[in-house]
Amino acid sequence: xxxCGKAVTFGNDVNTDVIxxxxxxxxxxxxxxxxxxxxxxxxxxxxxxxxxxxxVAGTNFGCGSSREQAPIALKYAGxxxxxxxxxxxxxxxxxxxxxxxxxxxLGILGKVDPGDELCVDLAGxxxxxxxxNESFRALKFPDFVLEIIGDGGLIEHLRKRLRRxxxx
Amino acid sequence: xxxxxxILAKASGKEEVSAGDIVEAxxxxxxxxxxxxxxxxxxxxxxxxxxAWDKRRIVMILDHxxxxxSVKAAEMHKIMREFAREQHIPNxxxxxxxxxxxxxxxxxxxxxxxxxxxxxxxxTCTYGALGAFATGIGSTETAAVFATGDIWLKVxxxxxxxxxxSFQRFVTPKDLILNIIGQLKADGAIYRALEFAGPTIDExxxxxxxxxxxxxxxxxxxxxxxxxxxxxxxYVKNRTEKPFKPLRSDPDANCERNIKVTVDNLExxxxxxxxxDNVKPVTEVEGTPVDQTFIGSCTNGRIEDLRIAAExxxxxxxxxxxxxxxxxxxxxxxxxxxxxxxxxxxxKAGAYICNPTCGxxxxxxxxxxxxGETCIxxxxxxxxxxxxxxxxxxxxxSPATVAASAxxxxxxxxxxxxx
Numbered sequence: 301x302x303x304c305g306k307a308v309t310f311g312n313d314v315n316t317d318v319i320x321x322x323x324x325x326x327x328x329x330x331x332x333x334x335x336x337x338x339x340x341x342x343x344x345x346x347x348x349x350x351x352x353x354x355x356v357a358g359t360n361f362g363c364g365s366s367r368e369q370a371p372i373a374l375k376y377a378g379x380x381x382x383x384x385x386x387x388x389x390x391x392x393x394x395x396x397x398x399x400x401x402x403x404x405x406l407g408i409l410g411k412v413d414p415g416d417e418l419c420v421d422l423a424g425x426x427x428x429x430x431x432x433n434e435s436f437r438a439l440k441f442p443d444f445v446l447e448i449i450g451d452g453g454l455i456e457h458l459r460k461r462l463r464r465x466x467x468x
Numbered sequence: 469x470x471x472x473x474x475i476l477a478k479a480s481g482k483e484e485v486s487a488g489d490i491v492e493a494x495x496x497x498x499x500x501x502x503x504x505x506x507x508x509x510x511x512x513x514x515x516x517x518x519x520a521w522d523k524r525r526i527v528m529i530l531d532h533x534x535x536x537x538s539v540k541a542a543e544m545h546k547i548m549r550e551f552a553r554e555q556h557i558p559n560x561x562x563x564x565x566x567x568x569x570x571x572x573x574x575x576x577x578x579x580x581x582x583x584x585x586x587x588x589x590x591x592t593c594t595y596g597a598l599g600a601f602a603t604g605i606g607s608t609e610t611a612a613v614f615a616t617g618d619i620w621l622k623v624x625x626x627x628x629x630x631x632x633x634s635f636q637r638f639v640t641p642k643d644l645i646l647n648i649i650g651q652l653k654a655d656g657a658i659y660r661a662l663e664f665a666g667p668t669i670d671e672x673x674x675x676x677x678x679x680x681x682x683x684x685x686x687x688x689x690x691x692x693x694x695x696x697x698x699x700x701x702x703y704v705k706n707r708t709e710k711p712f713k714p715l716r717s718d719p720d721a722n723c724e725r726n727i728k729v730t731v732d733n734l735e736x737x738x739x740x741x742x743x744x745d746n747v748k749p750v751t752e753v754e755g756t757p758v759d760q761t762f763i764g765s766c767t768n769g770r771i772e773d774l775r776i777a778a779e780x781x782x783x784x785x786x787x788x789x790x791x792x793x794x795x796x797x798x799x800x801x802x803x804x805x806x807x808x809x810x811x812x813x814x815x816k817a818g819a820y821i822c823n824p825t826c827g828x829x830x831x832x833x834x835x836x837x838x839x840g841e842t843c844i845x846x847x848x849x850x851x852x853x854x855x856x857x858x859x860x861x862x863x864x865x866s867p868a869t870v871a872a873s874a875x876x877x878x879x880x881x882x883x884x885x886x887x
Contacts, residue, residue, distance in 0.1 A: 317851040326540035340853040360655035366590040368606035394606035
């Protein structure tokens with residue numbers, strides 16, 4: 301499993317209110333949410349992201365509310381994955397559960413420039429900056445988390461488990 | 469083991485667990501509101517299971533945008549109502565029967581010591597005030613809990629915070645937690661459990677304990693928890709008939725860090741734009757003009773909060789050109805405030821009383837800010853755009869500081885007001 305995309309960089313403590321403000325949360329359509337992704341921080345974000353990007357950020361990415369609309373908005377805006385020094389735990393779980401890879405990658409912020417071409421090997425945890433020909437090590441996922449990502453998110457993963465147990 | 473480890477051991481059917489273990493735990497109660505709920509319901513439908521694992525363990529609350537302020541909000545409410553009906557969920561709080569979800573959870577007896585509670589809202593950590601292990605989750609995960617009743621959790625390390633000393637007049641638990649947030653910073657407790665203890669906590673009301681546990685998530689904590697004492701047990705027993713078994717930390721239980729705080733000399737605290745950890749003593753920001761003042765939310769919309777605000781507001785007038793919004797956290801709080809004639813004091817002072825809802829705190833309705841406006845709020849987040857325009861500024865403080873600021877029209881130390 302590999303994800304690739306141009307890097308978009310952010311600093312520390314990017315909160316879910318700037319990822320998707322509360323006033324848009326009555327929208328259930330992911331495309332509608334995506335239109336407002338990162339609106340509070342960068343009004344041009346959705347234009348940049350539409351080609352497929354990887355977010356590189358500092359500590360505590362996704363802090364604040366539990367709104368799953370935050371990773372959904374990012375995913376549907378064109379974000380293929382998020383690399384951060386650390387994550388707020390609810391955002392992290394939400395991202396994995398909806399099939400948006402989120403990897404802890406210590407020391408990455410400041411080493412990658414916006415626009416760099418990145419590729420991430422999800423199983424091995426290797427991040428390659430093709431533009432700079434450098435590589436970084438992300439924290440490897442536990443096996444069961446990798447399975448959830450491989451299945452495309454928690455719902456499919458759970459369906460598989462329930463089918464296996466004869467409950468579905 | 470400490471209290472968090474004991475609850476997670478019990479919930480996962482193990483004799484013992486320790487920090488770092490990943491456990492598959494049985495959930496006692498799961499809560500959704502109408503912002504996170506419809507997504508959870510959609511995900512539950514996708515799983516394909518017809519019946520939720522246990523309808524009595526699901527609590528559904530409409531709070532963020534009640535009554536519906538738009539057709540879209542009305543549609544979210546409708547999805548919730550239909551699911552509650554289809555699944556025969558007894559604990560559904562519609563418009564008029566509840567209020568802000570976390571307040572409803574505790575006052576209607578859905579939180580008991582020793583239980584594991586998950587909720588699709590980040591401030592679920594509030595319930596630790598009653599000795600439960602409670603944490604926020606997302607919508608998809610909630611759907612999985614609806615289907616199975618299980619969730620995987622990592623047993624967190626614990627940061628123990630020992631609090632001693634007595635608060636000065638008009639200095640409150642909100643000032644304590646803001647001060648702690650300012651010290652530990654927004655990522656200071658990521659994945660950790662905060663355990664509050666010490667003589668100040670022993671003497672603190674349930675309302676104050678709820679406030680400090682509520683804001684633990686603002687420093688990234690998974691939860692906050694207080695060992696249940698007689699005060700907590702009697703609060704719970706008055707609200708539930710369901711039996712429960714309180715758990716408490718062993719005297720020698722380990723923790724990752726132990727922080728000591730004294731409140732004797734604590735000044736009122738203010739979190740300045742645009743992060744909750746940008747905390748200063750009120751004396752450093754006094755005189756900042758405000759356009760709107762807001763008292764409400766799951767952090768500080770309880771009767772004690774309204775009492776202290778009314779004490780300051782009574783017989784005075786809200787400064788001309790300044791708006792003061794009062795949003796009781798629940799129907800129960802609203803009724804008490806009515807019976808105690810607090811609402812009368814607010815109205816006479818020129819404040820505007822809103823119905824119980826998350827309202828302005830969440831930036832959904834009832835008091836959004838225009839570009840260039842400044843608000844001082846008793847709520848929990850001052851992020852860019854949180855309460856409306858991304859060009860507005862939000863300060864966070866205690867209800868006492870907010871009320872004093874409404875009267876003066878600028879950020880004001882409540883200790884200055886002559887009573």
